[in-house]
Amino acid sequence: MAVASLSIDLAALSENWRHLNALAQGKAAAVIKADAYGLGLPRVAKALAKSGARSFFVAVAEEGAALRAVLGKGPQISVFSGHMSQDTDLIRDAGLTPMLNSIDQMLRHFEALPGHPFGIQLDTGMNRLGMEAAEWAALRDLALEHKPTLIMSHLACADTPDHPMNAQQLQCFTDMTQGVDAPLSLAATGGILLGSEYHFDLVRPGIGLYGGLPYVDARPVVLLDIPVIQIRDVAVGETVGYSNTWTARSPSRIATISAGYADGILRGMGANAHLYAKSSSVPVVGRISMDMIGVDVTGLAQDPEHLELIGAHQSVDTVAGFADTIGYEILTSLGARYKRVYI
Numbered sequence: 001m002a003v004a005s006l007s008i009d010l011a012a013l014s015e016n017w018r019h020l021n022a023l024a025q026g027k028a029a030a031v032i033k034a035d036a037y038g039l040g041l042p043r044v045a046k047a048l049a050k051s052g053a054r055s056f057f058v059a060v061a062e063e064g065a066a067l068r069a070v071l072g073k074g075p076q077i078s079v080f081s082g083h084m085s086q087d088t089d090l091i092r093d094a095g096l097t098p099m100l101n102s103i104d105q106m107l108r109h110f111e112a113l114p115g116h117p118f119g120i121q122l123d124t125g126m127n128r129l130g131m132e133a134a135e136w137a138a139l140r141d142l143a144l145e146h147k148p149t150l151i152m153s154h155l156a157c158a159d160t161p162d163h164p165m166n167a168q169q170l171q172c173f174t175d176m177t178q179g180v181d182a183p184l185s186l187a188a189t190g191g192i193l194l195g196s197e198y199h200f201d202l203v204r205p206g207i208g209l210y211g212g213l214p215y216v217d218a219r220p221v222v223l224l225d226i227p228v229i230q231i232r233d234v235a236v237g238e239t240v241g242y243s244n245t246w247t248a249r250s251p252s253r254i255a256t257i258s259a260g261y262a263d264g265i266l267r268g269m270g271a272n273a274h275l276y277a278k279s280s281s282v283p284v285v286g287r288i289s290m291d292m293i294g295v296d297v298t299g300l301a302q303d304p305e306h307l308e309l310i311g312a313h314q315s316v317d318t319v320a321g322f323a324d325t326i327g328y329e330i331l332t333s334l335g336a337r338y339k340r341v342y343i
């Protein structure tokens with residue numbers, strides 16, 4: 001079989017959630033937008049629910065409806081993008097809780113679904129989603145009268161602990177929620193690690209659950225093993241791959257492995273990427289193709305049958321570094337072609 005296998009360690013995922021939940025002053029929710037960061041919504045959601053997660057966040061109402069079908073009645077499912085036009089049926093039928101981002105969303109929600117649960121998202125400086133201070137000041141009494149399930153905001157720089165933006169946003173959130181009698185939430189994974197003053201009633205970890213930075217103590221969740229299709233000897237002066245970007249300077253053995261940029265192994269990684277044969281590091285050579293990658297296995301005592309890109313020897317963040325990106329982008333780029341194995 002030439003399909004690469006992506007193993008997802010559900011026990012490690014659950015342990016990461018339990019640790020973050022134990023670290024939280026209040027409770028930990030679970031953020032499972034974008035198909036649970038590319039790892040597969042149904043299995044991830046079920047494992048987290050089994051571990052005790054009762055509150056889930058998704059980006060859009062459609063994801064919320066898919067999640068409701070998996071989890072059934074009970075857990076709270078909140079939607080960051082709020083109540084968009086045409087979301088009303090999904091929000092009602094799937095029992096979703098939109099985080100309302102503006103006066104328009106609030107009026108739409110109160111009018112379309114009176115009495116239906118909602119939360120409020122405030123902008124404390126990131127300028128992405130949520131009501132700004134002046135808008136909130138005008139709507140606050142009306143919103144509170146309808147008893148929001150949560151008032152939340154999001155930190156822009158939480159992965160940089162000494163960034164002044166963190167304290168600034170904390171102050172802004174504290175000011176905007178002064179005297180408010182509703183559960184509060186500010187921290188995602190990075191915010192949890194900033195300290196308990198950032199925690200409030202509910203924290204919203206995503207990447208930390210899936211083993212990514214900035215949660216350095218996370219247990220790795222993803223293992224990506226790629227089969228070798230063919231191995232060949234390449235003589236001095238011969239080239240490998242598209243555009244002849246790599247030339248053998250000494251007699252080499254080159255393995256062609258069965259995955260490529262269509263599987264989320266970004267083409268830009270080419271020049272820097274390594275894989276592992278057991279504990280030996282082996283470099284990518286030449287351009288990364290859509291479905292194949294050349295790897296120099298000259299130094300190995302034995303021809304490998306498969307090579308590991310992400311796993312015990314190399315984290316998802318190390319792999320992200322090959323393309324100067326972040327673990328989040330690598331996880332959410334993992335393609336549909338892998339055989340996902342839940343262990």
Ligand SMILES: *Cc1c(COP(=O)(O)O)cnc(C)c1O
Nearest residue numbers: 031154188189204205206207208
């Ligand atoms: C994605 C997201 C989260 C989760 O963030 P992580 O950094 O993955 O923990 C939390 N809150 C909001 C608003 C988000 O968009």
